[in-house]
Amino acid sequence: MRIESLRYTERFGSIRINDLQKVLELDSGRKSESPRKEAIAVHKIEDEVIEDIEGRMAVIIPIKDEKLKLFEGVISAIPHDCLIIVVSNSQIKRVDRFRMEGDTLTQFCRFSQRQALIVHQKDPHLAQGLAEAGYSDMLDETGVVRDGKSEGMVIGILLAMLYKKDYVAFIDSDNYIPGAVWEYIKIYAAGFSLAQSPYAMVRVLWHYKPKISRGMYFKKWGRVSEITNKYMNILISDKTGFETEIIKTANAGEHAMTTKLAEILPYASGYAVEPQELVSIFEDFGGVLPTTNQAAAKEGIEIFQIETRNPHLHEERGRIHLRQMLLPSLSVIYHSAFCSSQVKQEVLKGLIDQGVLQPGEEITKPRLALPPKKANFRSFANFMKDHLHTYSILEEE
Amino acid sequence: MRIESLRYTERFGSIRINDLQKVLELDSGRKSESPRKEAIAVHKIEDEVIEDIEGRMAVIIPIKDEKLKLFEGVISAIPHDCLIIVVSNSQIKRVDRFRMEGDTLTQFCRFSQRQALIVHQKDPHLAQGLAEAGYSDMLDETGVVRDGKSEGMVIGILLAMLYKKDYVAFIDSDNYIPGAVWEYIKIYAAGFSLAQSPYAMVRVLWHYKPKISRGMYFKKWGRVSEITNKYMNILISDKTGFETEIIKTANAGEHAMTTKLAEILPYASGYAVEPQELVSIFEDFGGVLPTTNQAAAKEGIEIFQIETRNPHLHEERGRIHLRQMLLPSLSVIYHSAFCSSQVKQEVLKGLIDQGVLQPGEEITKPRLALPPKKANFRSFANFMKDHLHTYSILEEE
Numbered sequence: 138m139r140i141e142s143l144r145y146t147e148r149f150g151s152i153r154i155n156d157l158q159k160v161l162e163l164d165s166g167r168k169s170e171s172p173r174k175e176a177i178a179v180h181k182i183e184d185e186v187i188e189d190i191e192g193r194m195a196v197i198i199p200i201k202d203e204k205l206k207l208f209e210g211v212i213s214a215i216p217h218d219c220l221i222i223v224v225s226n227s228q229i230k231r232v233d234r235f236r237m238e239g240d241t242l243t244q245f246c247r248f249s250q251r252q253a254l255i256v257h258q259k260d261p262h263l264a265q266g267l268a269e270a271g272y273s274d275m276l277d278e279t280g281v282v283r284d285g286k287s288e289g290m291v292i293g294i295l296l297a298m299l300y301k302k303d304y305v306a307f308i309d310s311d312n313y314i315p316g317a318v319w320e321y322i323k324i325y326a327a328g329f330s331l332a333q334s335p336y337a338m339v340r341v342l343w344h345y346k347p348k349i350s351r352g353m354y355f356k357k358w359g360r361v362s363e364i365t366n367k368y369m370n371i372l373i374s375d376k377t378g379f380e381t382e383i384i385k386t387a388n389a390g391e392h393a394m395t396t397k398l399a400e401i402l403p404y405a406s407g408y409a410v411e412p413q414e415l416v417s418i419f420e421d422f423g424g425v426l427p428t429t430n431q432a433a434a435k436e437g438i439e440i441f442q443i444e445t446r447n448p449h450l451h452e453e454r455g456r457i458h459l460r461q462m463l464l465p466s467l468s469v470i471y472h473s474a475f476c477s478s479q480v481k482q483e484v485l486k487g488l489i490d491q492g493v494l495q496p497g498e499e500i501t502k503p504r505l506a507l508p509p510k511k512a513n514f515r516s517f518a519n520f521m522k523d524h525l526h527t528y529s530i531l532e533e534e
Numbered sequence: 535m536r537i538e539s540l541r542y543t544e545r546f547g548s549i550r551i552n553d554l555q556k557v558l559e560l561d562s563g564r565k566s567e568s569p570r571k572e573a574i575a576v577h578k579i580e581d582e583v584i585e586d587i588e589g590r591m592a593v594i595i596p597i598k599d600e601k602l603k604l605f606e607g608v609i610s611a612i613p614h615d616c617l618i619i620v621v622s623n624s625q626i627k628r629v630d631r632f633r634m635e636g637d638t639l640t641q642f643c644r645f646s647q648r649q650a651l652i653v654h655q656k657d658p659h660l661a662q663g664l665a666e667a668g669y670s671d672m673l674d675e676t677g678v679v680r681d682g683k684s685e686g687m688v689i690g691i692l693l694a695m696l697y698k699k700d701y702v703a704f705i706d707s708d709n710y711i712p713g714a715v716w717e718y719i720k721i722y723a724a725g726f727s728l729a730q731s732p733y734a735m736v737r738v739l740w741h742y743k744p745k746i747s748r749g750m751y752f753k754k755w756g757r758v759s760e761i762t763n764k765y766m767n768i769l770i771s772d773k774t775g776f777e778t779e780i781i782k783t784a785n786a787g788e789h790a791m792t793t794k795l796a797e798i799l800p801y802a803s804g805y806a807v808e809p810q811e812l813v814s815i816f817e818d819f820g821g822v823l824p825t826t827n828q829a830a831a832k833e834g835i836e837i838f839q840i841e842t843r844n845p846h847l848h849e850e851r852g853r854i855h856l857r858q859m860l861l862p863s864l865s866v867i868y869h870s871a872f873c874s875s876q877v878k879q880e881v882l883k884g885l886i887d888q889g890v891l892q893p894g895e896e897i898t899k900p901r902l903a904l905p906p907k908k909a910n911f912r913s914f915a916n917f918m919k920d921h922l923h924t925y926s927i928l929e930e931e
Contacts, residue, residue, distance in 0.1 A: 139614075139645070139646050160610070161610065161642070161645050161646055162610055162614060162645075162646045163610060163611045163613075163712060163713070164611070164612075164613040164614060164716055165614045165646070166585060166589075166613055166614030166615035167585050167589070167614075167615055178645060179645050179646070179647075184581060188563060188564050191563065192563075192564070210741075210843060210844075213557070213558065213559055213560060213843050214560045214561070214843065215561075216560075216561040216563055217536075217559060217561060217562045217563030217564075218563035218564055245558070245559075248536070248558050248559075248575060248576050249536050249558055249559045249562070249576070250576075251559075313845060314711055314713055314714070314844060314845065315560060315713065315717075315843040316560070316711055316712065316713015316714050316716055316717055316843075316844045317711070317713050319560050319713055319716075320712075344607075446607060446610050446611065446712040446713075447607075447711060447712050447713045448710060448711065450847075
């Protein structure tokens with residue numbers, strides 16, 4: 138893969154936010170031995186470097202009642218050396234869709250001779266393991282893990298930690314284009330190969346979203362992203378005193394982190410999860426509030442934003458109201474300890490202008506799951522070691 | 535890449551027609567040293583095998599007034615070691631689109647440090663070179679190469695031969711999904727890696743065509759393919775006495791050949807070009823008519839049909855009449871020396887049933903360009919060596 142070299146980086150406390158880099162060439166072919174003269178403008182990332190990172194990466198796929206054809210396409214595109222971790226919150230009762238997902242995954246893994254995990258979000262052992270680890274704020278009143286994609290993401294991170302993976306990557310299960318999924322993973326690996334800090338994050342920007350969709354979904358995401366990026370940049374400018382447009386991926390669902398970074402971030406529910414990651418990084422490492430992670434602050438946090446070659450085309454979930462998507466995204470900014478009263482006012486005004494908030498209405502605070510590092514990981518690992526094999530595909534072979 | 539192993543092959547004279555094989559895994563990761571137990575059901579094709587073939591492959595991209603964004607996406611997806619050959623029939627006069635294509639290609643090649651060729655179909659030197667080579671049936675009354683994608687394909691094959699490439703692959707310039715283009719090339723290479731004969735062809739079947747398109751284009755292609763496949767299979771059954779459904783890619787625009795095979799086939803105009811390749815192979819190597827290529831007959835001709843993981847999503851060119859697409863496809867069957875009067879009657883009836891032919895109307899015979907091998911290649915090479923550098927990107931560096 139060839140990507141544009143870094144042209145610009147904004148430094149903010151111990152955070153390095155890298156400006157957008159575009160993918161230039163999906164597949165850069167054989168390793169070249171000689172230094173190449175394009176090096177100043179372009180990074181060529183050799184296959185062996187990417188493969189090495191893939192071998193240390195868990196790809197977490199949250200799924201909920203998704204079309205199996207799409208799920209099958211997505212898993213077929215995850216490079217072989219990655220560990221696939223499917224966290225399903227699909228229905229079991231009327232139609233056992235969870236079982237169908239497991240069957241699809243098993244068939245794929247058998248033919249491709251690879252390992253994968255699949256776990257149901259409501260798995261009772263998992264819930265018990267979390268409780269043992271002092272992580273019971275993930276559980277609902279019935280004692281199982283709450284619904285929600287971000288809860289699934291946290292489960293995935295914890296499982297990746299059990300498997301000692303160095304990188305955790307997130308891929309949605311509703312992508313129509315296996316080739317795009319493949320590219321996301323290559324982008325993650327390319328980003329990590331450029332990182333200087335062990336605390337790094339790669340966020341994907343879609344090259345474009347096709348206009349062929351019948352519904353409003355794409356346009357709305359575009360609008361939500363635009364607005365979230367705007368206030369995220371205002372949040373930064375407010376502290377630095379310089380206007381910025383550096384954040385271009387505030388809502389990026391396609392993103393990946395070093396496990397070291399993933400461990401120390403809290404995870405907000407629903408659409409708030411991706412912006413919250415950024416806000417939490419700003420709070421902890423922006424140099425304004427005191428950090429709780431000296432080690433990470435010393436190494437620095439590095440954020441990459443990389444633009445794909447492939448368009449993004451995913452399953453349409455029917456109409457989702459702007460409010461439903463925008464409110465959680467901006468609530469994480471609004472409720473940040475980092476957010477000045479002036480920025481709060483701007484966010485409020487923005488939400489009212491967009492017609493998604495009534496004047497006088499309050500913005501609900503997003504619910505945060507504790508950073509995985511706050512859990513007692515040894516207790517979790519201890520409890521899970523008797524149950525982990527039940528999540529494992531091909532474990533019988 | 536992992537693909538299904540060959541389950542079934544139909545032999546027909548010295549032709550081996552392999553049944554459909556599906557892509558199982560886009561990216562099979564690092565090379566494994568130990569033999570793998572899935573080998574009986576699955577072919578794992580190692581990256582180094584694919585890259586070796588890519589280094590010997592010319593990827594021919596015929597283009598005519600295509601959106602530059604799409605063209606840019608397509609070239610960015612061609613693996614680095616392939617030689618890109620763009621054959622453009624775009625307008626020059628009012629807006630110089632040919633120049634824009636050249637600029638796009640040059641920018642891409644400069645950043646990715648790769649070589650490519652771009653030539654205009656109406657290039658006077660090219661026409662002169664063809665005339666010198668006794669290939670003037672490609673020229674129109676004004677002395678330049680005729681319009682038509684298949685004429686562009688032949689130009690591409692001849693240029694690939696000048697560059698001594700062992701494989702010629704065709705990629706359309708209107709593909710919306712770079713990741714799918716990338717997969718096509720990997721599929722070509724995977725197919726060739728399995729070939730036992732130096733006379734091999736790989737034809738791609740799309741996994742599915744999204745239904746999100748507004749127009750009729752996809753459905754019609756589906757219908758045209760279905761009908762062409764049907765009569766192609768009837769053509770075979772008529773000789774073998776056994777009903778067959780082996781041909782599933784009669785209209786496959788995405789296909790590739792060893793140069794050895796590409797040299798000895800004639801090329802029909804327009805929509806007839808891909809079915810004609812099969813019919814010509816049947817005529818020459820089906821064991822019914824005498825062959826004109828003893829060497830190839832001895833080695834055998836091998837046809838692979840491989841199904842993608844990616845959907846196919848390409849630019850809509852407005853409504854194309856069923857007649858316009860189906861008639862040329864079936865005319866190559868109808869006018870084959872191989873086609874019995876009984877099959878001719880079936881084709882006629884089929885066309886009338888589809889409402890694309892009036893009873894009593896004649897089926898136009900497709901125009902065929904001579905097999906490249908029939909040209910005097912030495913004269914062509916001799917003439918072109920002074921002009922070739924003008925087609926070459928980055929030649930000044």
